[in-house]
Amino acid sequence: MKIESCPKCGRCGIDMVHKADCYVCPKCYAVATENYPTESGERRRMKKEAGK
Amino acid sequence: MKPPIYEPSGKAKEYGDLAINIYTGCTHGCYYCFAPNVLHKTKEAFSINVMPRIGIVDEVKKQLEKERITGKLIHLCFTCDPYPADTDTSATREIIKLLKEYGNHVQILTKSGCVRDLDLLDENDWVGITYAGYPLGTLAEHQESEPNAAPYIDRLLLLSRAHKLGIKTWISCEPVLEAGDVLDLLLLNLDYIDRYKIGKLNYHPSSIDWKAFGQRAESICRSKKMDYYIKDSLREAMNKEADA
Numbered sequence: 580m581k582i583e584s585c586p587k588c589g590r591c592g593i594d595m596v597h598k599a600d601c602y603v604c605p606k607c608y609a610v611a612t613e614n615y616p617t618e619s620g621e622r623r624r625m626k627k628e629a630g631k
Numbered sequence: 632m633k634p635p636i637y638e639p640s641g642k643a644k645e646y647g648d649l650a651i652n653i654y655t656g657c658t659h660g661c662y663y664c665f666a667p668n669v670l671h672k673t674k675e676a677f678s679i680n681v682m683p684r685i686g687i688v689d690e691v692k693k694q695l696e697k698e699r700i701t702g703k704l705i706h707l708c709f710t711c712d713p714y715p716a717d718t719d720t721s722a723t724r725e726i727i728k729l730l731k732e733y734g735n736h737v738q739i740l741t742k743s744g745c746v747r748d749l750d751l752l753d754e755n756d757w758v759g760i761t762y763a764g765y766p767l768g769t770l771a772e773h774q775e776s777e778p779n780a781a782p783y784i785d786r787l788l789l790l791s792r793a794h795k796l797g798i799k800t801w802i803s804c805e806p807v808l809e810a811g812d813v814l815d816l817l818l819l820n821l822d823y824i825d826r827y828k829i830g831k832l833n834y835h836p837s838s839i840d841w842k843a844f845g846q847r848a849e850s851i852c853r854s855k856k857m858d859y860y861i862k863d864s865l866r867e868a869m870n871k872e873a874d875a
Binding site: 596598599601603605607608609610 | 768770771784785787788791816819821823
């Protein structure tokens with residue numbers, strides 16, 4: 580699984596450095612695990628919340 | 632062997648009230664390291680055949696029993712890394728177990744990315760790494776200045792893991808090799824770092840304007856309400872009148 584984007588700065592996930600079960604953003608050093616929601620998943624969650 | 636748990640003096644005092652140096656040297660090969668001088672060793676002798684100091688675990692146990700040392704924060708380590716590369720670090724684990732058993736807390740400072748003992752630590756302990764400022768794009772690379780230390784991506788991941796486990800995390804921005812990179816790190820105000828200790832480069836020449844660096848660093852930390860500490864040597868430089 581790939582991270583679609585950095586959870587902090589939004590940088591494209593392709594640029595994130597993969598280490599063990601984590602991705603580190605080379606720009607803001609945010610750490611995302613492979614279980615971190617993808618951008619689309621996050622968007623879905625936000626939409627759902629907004630619809631409440 | 633002198634009692635291994637000791638009270639640091641001078642600049643080291645700012646890091647902790649008590650400390651232990653577990654190994655005979657360090658394999659990281661950092662060019663700026665002060666420890667060979669302190670131990671009256673050549674850099675080569677300091678970095679080869681690194682092993683736990685003979686009898687260190689037993690001596691720590693004896694001292695803890697005899698002096699009833701408890702409730703203290705004990706720094707690991709000043710003249711070595713508690714996790715030197717390519718070295719059996721069981722002694723570090725044994726010592727942490729002992730310190731915790733006697734009700735003490737540990738403050739680790741390492742340039743390794745694989746602290747195997749996170750399972751022994753809790754919210755009263757600190758895991759810290761050195762961040763000297765590194766060139767852009769070298770996140771996953773070994774640094775020329777610290778050839779055998781872990782790439783700093785590994786160090787940051789270590790802090791991220793420790794933070795997730797509820798252990799307190801800190802970064803020692805000392806020595807500072809690249810002021811701009813250290814300031815950039817501070818600006819990020821990473822959510823998995825609890826405290827920053829900021830110093831300068833000691834014992835080596837540097838073209839960094841320490842006064843300007845220190846003021847900027849402090850201004851960032853204040854504006855972002857970060858938990859920070861400016862080391863005395865940097866504070867002194869910040870308070871100095873500009874050179875004529």
